[in-house]
Amino acid sequence: MKSFAYQKPASAQAAVGMVDPMSAAGQGGAFLAGGTTVLDLMKLHVLTPDSLTDVKTLLPAGIEERDGALYVGAGTTMAAAAEHPAFRDRAPALSDALWKAASPQLRNVATLGGNVLQRTRCPYFRDVASACNKREPGSGCAATEGVNRLLAVLGTSEDCIATYAGDWANALILFDTQVEVTGPEGDRTIAFEDLHTLPGDTPAVETTLGDADLITGYLIDLPDWAWRSVYTKVRDRESYAFAVASAAVALDMEEDTIREARIGLGGVATVPWRARAAEDYLAGKTLTEETGLEAGRIAFADARGWGHNDFKIPLGQQTILRGLMEAAALTREGTQ
Amino acid sequence: MAKTPGGTNREGPRVSRRGLLQGSVASGAAALGNFAGGAAQAQADAQATGSTTPTVSFSINGKTQTATLDARTTLLDYLREDLDLTGTKVGCNHAQCGACTVLIDGARVNSCLTLMATLEGSEVTTIEGISDEGELHPMQQAFIDNDGFQCGYCTPGQIMSAIGCVREGHAGSAPEIREYMSGNLCRCGAYKGIVAAVEQARDQVEEAG
Ligand SMILES: Cc1cc2nc3c(=O)[nH]c(=O)nc-3n(C[C@H](O)[C@H](O)[C@H](O)COP(=O)(O)OP(=O)(O)OC[C@H]3O[C@@H](n4cnc5c(N)ncnc54)[C@H](O)[C@@H]3O)c2cc1C
Ligand code: FES
Ligand code: FES
Numbered sequence: 001m002k003s004f005a006y007q008k009p010a011s012a013q014a015a016v017g018m019v020d021p022m023s024a025a026g027q028g029g030a031f032l033a034g035g036t037t038v039l040d041l042m043k044l045h046v047l048t049p050d051s052l053t054d055v056k057t058l059l060p061a062g063i064e065e066r067d068g069a070l071y072v073g074a075g076t077t078m079a080a081a082a083e084h085p086a087f088r089d090r091a092p093a094l095s096d097a098l099w100k101a102a103s104p105q106l107r108n109v110a111t112l113g114g115n116v117l118q119r120t121r122c123p124y125f126r127d128v129a130s131a132c133n134k135r136e137p138g139s140g141c142a143a144t145e146g147v148n149r150l151l152a153v154l155g156t157s158e159d160c161i162a163t164y165a166g167d168w169a170n171a172l173i174l175f176d177t178q179v180e181v182t183g184p185e186g187d188r189t190i191a192f193e194d195l196h197t198l199p200g201d202t203p204a205v206e207t208t209l210g211d212a213d214l215i216t217g218y219l220i221d222l223p224d225w226a227w228r229s230v231y232t233k234v235r236d237r238e239s240y241a242f243a244v245a246s247a248a249v250a251l252d253m254e255e256d257t258i259r260e261a262r263i264g265l266g267g268v269a270t271v272p273w274r275a276r277a278a279e280d281y282l283a284g285k286t287l288t289e290e291t292g293l294e295a296g297r298i299a300f301a302d303a304r305g306w307g308h309n310d311f312k313i314p315l316g317q318q319t320i321l322r323g324l325m326e327a328a329a330l331t332r333e334g335t336q
Numbered sequence: 337m338a339k340t341p342g343g344t345n346r347e348g349p350r351v352s353r354r355g356l357l358q359g360s361v362a363s364g365a366a367a368l369g370n371f372a373g374g375a376a377q378a379q380a381d382a383q384a385t386g387s388t389t390p391t392v393s394f395s396i397n398g399k400t401q402t403a404t405l406d407a408r409t410t411l412l413d414y415l416r417e418d419l420d421l422t423g424t425k426v427g428c429n430h431a432q433c434g435a436c437t438v439l440i441d442g443a444r445v446n447s448c449l450t451l452m453a454t455l456e457g458s459e460v461t462t463i464e465g466i467s468d469e470g471e472l473h474p475m476q477q478a479f480i481d482n483d484g485f486q487c488g489y490c491t492p493g494q495i496m497s498a499i500g501c502v503r504e505g506h507a508g509s510a511p512e513i514r515e516y517m518s519g520n521l522c523r524c525g526a527y528k529g530i531v532a533a534v535e536q537a538r539d540q541v542e543e544a545g
Contacts, residue, residue, distance in 0.1 A: 006407040006453040007386035018386070032454070039410075039449045040430050051386050052407075054454060079443075079504075103519025104504070105497065106431055108443045109450070239518035 001042045005051040012058045012182055016212050019053040026205040029212050031055050033075070033114035036106050041119060045128050046135055059113060060217055063087070070220045074113030074180075078168070079104065081112055091222050092330075093229035093248045097171040100233045103240050113215040116169045116195065116272075117207065120162035121242055122151060133159045134203040141203075149308035150244065153316070154269035154300070160203030161306055162270060164196065170266035171231050171248040173274050176221040183213040192218070196271040225252040225260075228330050232323035234267070234315065243267030245316045247323035256286045261324070263299065268316045275299035278320065287328050292321040394455040396421070397465030403452070411447035411455065412436045415462060423463035423492045427521075434520030437493040437500075438462045444500030446519075463492035466499070474544075475499050478537035479530070486524035494520045498534045502541040507534050 009015045019029040030049035032038055033056050041047040059075030063084050070086055081087060082098035102110065124130040124142040131140035143151050143161050152163045169192075177192035195207050209215075229250035235241040248264035261282040263275040278299040285291045296317030303313045393402040396419065405414065412429075415421040415438075424447060427435030431446040438447045439461040466473040475495050478484070485491040497520045501507050506516035513534045514527070522530065 001408045003388055004407055005386035005388050006390045006451070008453075008456075032451075035451060035454070036431055036446075036449055039451065043430065056454070103431075103434065103446075104501065104506070104516050105434060105437055105444050105446045105519045108500075109445050239515055 002045065002048045004042075004049055006054065007051055008054040009058070012055065012214055012216060015053050015055050015058060016182055016184060016214050019212050019214075020049055020051045021211040022047060022049050026202075026211070028117065028207065028209055029053070029214070031114075031214060033059070034077070034106075034110035035114075036102070036110045037114060037118045041126070044126055046119075046126060055113075055214060056111065059111065059214075066219065068221075070222055072112060072218045072220060074111060074215045074217050076112050078102065078107035078110045078112065078115060082107065089227065091171075091175065091220075091226040091229050091250075093171040093174065093226075093231045093250060094168070094220075096231035097167040097233075097246075097248060100231060100239075101167040112168070112218070115166060116172070116215070117209075118166050119206075121165045122162035123147065125162055134162055134199070134206075137202070137204045144306055147308060148306045150242070150267075151306060151309050152268060152270045153303040153305055153309055153312045154265065154273055155198050155271055156304060156306075157199050157201065157203070159201050160199035160270065162199070162203065163267060164269060164271050164273075165242050166272070167231065167233065167243060167246060167266055169196070169272035170246060170264040171229070172218070172220070173264045173272045174229065174248050174250045174262040175223075175226065178219040179215055180217045180219065181209065181213050182216050183210055187216075189219070193274065199270050223250075223252065226250055227332065228253065228327055230323055230326045230330065232319055232326055234319050245312055245319040247316075247319045249320070249323035249327040251287075251324070251327045253287075253328065258282050258285055258287055261295070263295070263320060263323070265299065265316065265320075268300075268303075268312050275320070277301070282324075287324060289321065289325075292324045293317060295324065296320040390453045392452055392456045394452075394458045394460060396460045397462060398459075405452050407451070407453050409452045411438065411440075411450040411452055411460065414452050415447065421462055421464050425489055425492055427490070427493075432521075433490070433493075434497055435490050435493040437496040437520065439496060439500060442500075442503065444497050444519075461496075463496060466495070473499075474540040475502075475533070475537040478533035482529045482532040482536060483526065484529040484533040485522070485526050490520060490522045490524075490526075494522065494530055498530070498537070499541060501534060502538050503545075507538045510535065 022028050022030045032052040032054045060073030061075035063072050063086050078098045082095050087095040124132045125134050130142040133141050151161045178189040179192050181188055231248045233243050233246040243266045245268050246266035250262040252260040261279045265273040278295040281298050282295050300313050388407050391404040415424050425435040427433035429448045431449045436447040437444050440458050475498050501516045507513050510531050513531050
């Protein structure tokens with residue numbers, strides 16, 4: 001690890017005032033929350049900030065009702081949020097996506113602010129000897145013709161096919177969510193769907209945050225039918241693994257008919273992904289294996305495989321079907 | 337053999353359920369108040385402007401200490417290299433295996449991704465700190481009784497994680513134990529014995545709090 005200065009300011013405002021950029025401009029500030037992404041990547045010399053600004057204890061922690069919506073502090077740990085009744089009872093997808101992520105040890109320290117900003121697990125991004133436009137703009141992408149089994153099939157470009165690795169963001173994107181940000185110019189909100197940016201020809205830029213912008217919390221507008229939501233995660237092993245494909249699904253149902261469906265995808269795309277065309281198709285339909293699979297086909301209509309990861313297209317379609325069926329099988333009490 | 341500095345705190349600190357569940361939103365800044373005043377304040381001021389060699393005060397297995405360290409120092413490095421507490425093992429060094437698991441303020445964490453600089457005011461419990469004057473902790477005894485290991489390399493991490501698992505309330509059934517012990521890999525594949533050990537020690541650990 002490169003030498004760095006540890007700084008612990010007294011307030012979030014002070015943190016914004018003193019934080020160094022993580023690396024080149026446009027890649028966020030060098031904040032330290034749980035450290036489970038940032039220290040991992042500093043040990044690999046992928047990140048080499050001059051300082052780390054510790055914000056973990058400066059951020060609001062906890063979940064509460066606020067103006068009819070759910071306010072979630074960015075300092076809330078993954079473990080605390082996964083267990084919180086507000087998630088478990090009102091939007092189980094938000095809880096499932098957390099307890100199915102990482103490990104209990106990691107979840108005890110990782111925060112929901114750092115969680116949405118976690119970096120890709122692309123092996124070429126993590127290896128400083130490889131070409132990677134995300135790590136070193138202009139150096140090329142070793143993944144498009146490399147071992148790309150776990151990389152993305154949606155939202156890719158010739159310059160980058162790195163998968164967005166996180167789980168929770170794929171469930172959060174189902175709901176109308178405002179990200180509360182504190183920055184050098186004061187406070188503002190960003191719609192969660194606008195937070196992450198497609199790689200295009202600037203894969204090093206991953207979000208619309210400025211270099212000193214600090215996420216302080218999320219305001220989530222949950223429809224009253226969000227209790228019918230699940231996070232279905234397919235992995236290479238049953239636990240403690242990133243998604244090969246995952247589907248966050250929320251359904252508003254009238255008997256067997258779908259009034260509204262919402263689908264988020266993970267493990268297959270470069271950013272947290274909302275499958276809107278598939279959602280539109282499902283509105284007004286009866287949920288059957290046929291309509292569920294058709295929704296899957298629509299969601300992956302524009303997908304592009306890169307060789308080793310071609311299987312993710314049929315797998316992703318099947319994962320959507322499974323997620324839809326699991327959501328439909330939920331009852332109000334949460335029993336299947 | 338590892339030294340056991342002042343290992344009197346048999347169970348380590350209790351988990352505060354309130355702290356873990358975080359029922360209502362707390363402003364983190366208030367917590368800083370605990371350390372205001374005197375040397376701690378001077379330390380806080382230095383860290384507020386940044387230091388490559390921060391000074392921190394913390395306790396390990398019940399023994400309070402203060403150290404000035406390279407900011408890069410992880411808890412795992414410090415335990416093994418500086419304190420000779422080599423019971424905590426290095427596996428992957430990247431939070432992928434669980435061999436380095438310890439308790440911080442009662443919660444299980446990977447010490448390989450924990451910076452010493454962040455531990456101001458924290459209480460750390462390692463495998464060396466759970467037995468009482470030579471009497472094994474119930475979880476240690478349960479691992480022996482159930483063949484919860486083969487080579488033993490992953491075992492300190494498994495035991496610390498198992499204590500955390502029970503205290504978090506996630507040892508209710510064998511499937512739940514498997515899911516909530518998944519952060520600890522065992523290369524020898526002693527998983528069956530590990531699950532049985534956690535089931536055996538569960539009630540005693542729960543009672544002890
Ligand atoms: C072995 C392993 C397995 C994992 N498996 C999974 C998995 O299956 N699913 C999954 O979803 N995740 C997984 N993760 C990733 C893990 O969930 C993230 O590392 C964690 O959530 C990040 O949170 P943190 O608080 O530790 O962030 P940090 O590492 O502290 O920060 C992450 C990034 O966000 C920035 N940052 C942090 N907080 C803020 C803020 N409030 N405002 C602005 N910027 C901020 C930091 O500067 C840094 O760039 C895994 C990680 C490891 C090491
Ligand atoms: S050494 Fe820390 S998890 Fe492997
Ligand atoms: S006992 Fe050998 S690694 Fe677990």
